[in-house]
Amino acid sequence: MTALLAVADHLPPGRVPIEELAGEFGLTSMQVKIFRRYHKLGEVARDPGGSLLDLLRGAVAGLDALRGREQHVRYVLHARTFPTVVPYPHNPVRELCREFGLDRATVFAVGHHACASGLLAIDVAGRLLAADDDPDGLALVLAGEKAFTPEAGMVPDTSFFGEGASACLVAPAGDRDRVLSYAADLRGEFDSDAEEQALEFQRIYSDALAEAILAAVGRAGLTMDAIGVILPHNVNNVAWHQVCRTLGYPRERVVLDNVATAGHVFCADNLVNYRTARERGLLRPGEPYVMAAAGAGRGATFSAMVLQH
């Protein structure tokens, strides 16, 4: 059963209050007020002058378990919200592999689930490793992007992206943070710019995300009562409060701490929040927990993964 051997993240120290971003995105003071007061967004992580390689390097540097195992890493996956994360012809993931001695790995990006691609990448890594039948084989799953275009700066009416990264060493089996199940609901009907579809997406968002969580929890043979904590994507607090109402799940057990202080760190949110949950002592040995995310871009994806700490 797929397991997370080690998890690390990197948030650069720079922070920008959302009010300072209003001009850049053409937001009215009312829109910014709504973001701060209702969505509980406050400031976003930024690394001015830093590159995507700097962000990814910061996360991988925290993976102590990687040292001495470099030759076992068969795959390096970069989970992306956006298909293009750097200007051509830069390739920061390959540069990173060179720096860390991961020269035997097959390197590729995983996308198309937008902000839910991080969970997809863990699932893909687990399936590749299982198929290889090499008990020592490992995969390195990376996430994190630069907010380097207007599109990569904010999600209209929903969230602001923050810069940061996560790195996770996936093993085909292990005792800690085992993946019990994964569910992804792909909704191609939202591949549209029509106003009605945007409204419909808003309308179904929380229910669809709640359903993905219930599907993953059901596949793990569990009920929500067994779930100790949810590690969300950091889109905003309002969306998650609605998911909690739908699930009848206490909002206090959704780790929303980083929404106000870092923003929506692309596909890295779940693992950034993993670190916060560990720091707060919210992950208990043997207790299942959920990572969940929704992504919208060309179509929409609602995903959840149940793990056991």
Add this chain to the structure above:
Amino acid sequence: MTERDTALPAIDPALRERMVEGICALLPHVLKREVTGATADTTLMEALGMSSTSGLELILELEERLDLEISVEELGRDDFGTVGTLADYVAGNLLPEA
């Protein structure tokens, strides 16, 4: 807990009516078009095509216009059902003046 107490405190009908009037008066401003004949039963999303952001904007505008402060902690999707359900929420979640 996440669920609101189902036994909501009784809402002053006059206060609720004032909120319904306030919300209806703000609809053209928030939706940026003419809106006629809106009542407590008018659905915000289906009939008026209001997005969740315009709904939130409406609450902030209402605070300014009526000089109120509204707690938004428990505000959920169901409260944006109709003009009346939103008025119920606002009337039941006014914060005492500082």
